Amino acid sequence: xxxxxxxxxxxxxxxxxxxxxxxxxxxxxxxxxxxxxxxxxxxxxxxxxxxxxxxxxxxxxxxxxxxxxxxxxxxxxxxxxxxxxxxxxxxxxxxxxxxxxxxxxxxxxxxxxx
Amino acid sequence: xxxxxxxxxxxxxxxxxxxxxxxxxxxxxxxxxxxxxxxxxxxxxxxxxxxxxxxxxxxxxxxxxxxxxxxxxxxxxxxxxxxxxxxxxxxxxxxxxxxxxxxxxxxxxxxx
Numbered sequence: 001x002x003x004x005x006x007x008x009x010x011x012x013x014x015x016x017x018x019x020x021x022x023x024x025x026x027x028x029x030x031x032x033x034x035x036x037x038x039x040x041x042x043x044x045x046x047x048x049x050x051x052x053x054x055x056x057x058x059x060x061x062x063x064x065x066x067x068x069x070x071x072x073x074x075x076x077x078x079x080x081x082x083x084x085x086x087x088x089x090x091x092x093x094x095x096x097x098x099x100x101x102x103x104x105x106x107x108x109x110x111x112x113x114x
Numbered sequence: 115x116x117x118x119x120x121x122x123x124x125x126x127x128x129x130x131x132x133x134x135x136x137x138x139x140x141x142x143x144x145x146x147x148x149x150x151x152x153x154x155x156x157x158x159x160x161x162x163x164x165x166x167x168x169x170x171x172x173x174x175x176x177x178x179x180x181x182x183x184x185x186x187x188x189x190x191x192x193x194x195x196x197x198x199x200x201x202x203x204x205x206x207x208x209x210x211x212x213x214x215x216x217x218x219x220x221x222x223x224x225x226x
Binding site: 107 | 156206
């Protein structure tokens with residue numbers, strides 16, 4: 001089956017530090033890959049996506065590259081801010097005869113301190 | 115304008131009761147979903163409807179019954195609520211290829 005594995009949190013960083021949240025996936029076929037962010041008390045927002053190998057998704061200073069050879073989609077940001085504190089979810093999506101669904105990783109909580 | 119709206123935002127109810135959560139999207143998407151987020155933040159799909167037709171039904175107790183009166187609405191009815199049903203339930207919608215889901219803000223259900 002399809003699955004997503006991401007690093008456990010919480011990850012605690014100082015403001016302006018470099019962020020990496022690792023994500024690897026297992027899938028039959030060619031998935032689209034996503035990062036979603038959930039701020040405290042809110043729903044999920046799409047942060048970025050990539051639909052094919054070697055694509056780079058980027059948004060708000062965050063980046064992730066679809067690496068088919070390592071089945072990875074690691075999230076990076078060069079300089080985090082306190083406002084980036086949230087839970088980050090890696091996810092994949094494959095369209096099959098049974099329909100389309102997002103399969104999520106377990107989420108990684110990020111805490112950014114001054 | 116809210117793209118995917120769910121009501122209510124909070125729901126506290128006693129064991130054994132029946133409750134419904136409503137969801138509406140104004141994005142013109144054909145596909146709608148219900149996801150459950152447990153206390154550890156893990157998200158799992160429950161149901162998916164495409165243009166009012168059920169296309170995904172994961173292993174969910176039959177106390178949970180989704181209903182889609184039209185492609186802009188997907189409601190979730192839960193019978194005989196149990197303590198373990200306490201969670202945050204998210205509605206979402208997407209185009210058929212699913213490249214980009216839009217989520218509602220969630221309904222926090224607490225069963226006491």
